[in-house]
Amino acid sequence: MMQSLQPDVLIAKSQHKSLKRLVADAFRRRDRVAPFLSAEVRRAALCDDAALPDDVVALHREVSFQLDRSPPTPYRILVFPADFNDPETQINILSPLGAALLGLRRGDVPADPTTKACAECLSVIPVAAKRCAFCTSQVS
Ligand SMILES: [Zn+2]
Secondary structure, eight states: OOOOSSOOOEEEHHHHHHHHHHHHHHHHTTOTTHHHHHHHHHHOEEEOGGGSOTTBOOTTSEEOOOOTTSOOOOOEEEEOGGGOOOTTTEEESSSHHHHHHTTOBTTOOOOOOSEEEOTTTOOEEETTOSBOTTTOOBOO
């Protein structure tokens, strides 16, 4: 059996629609996180709201995480960009961190983005690309 390099992502059905709307809106506004959040939402497994395990990161839930050997972060709540107003207590779902944490379970290691958006033409390109394959502009 093929082993996925990325941890599984689990999303409650009631939040899936809002997330897809958010992704569509983010693409329209040319948000740079749109391709990554879109990929995370697309590969997510859906489950009934009541069946979402307590330790899965979801919108409106508190999340704390630990990178490498640094101490765990204080708990913050994952929110939609429209509700985001306090970085001390909240994490914007439409940010590289928010998108990476969505749907993970306790103990999972967040996936790194595998794609990014070209700033010129907004095409989705590999995260390591130095030049856009579509419009050939340099990307960082
Ligand atoms: Zn481009």
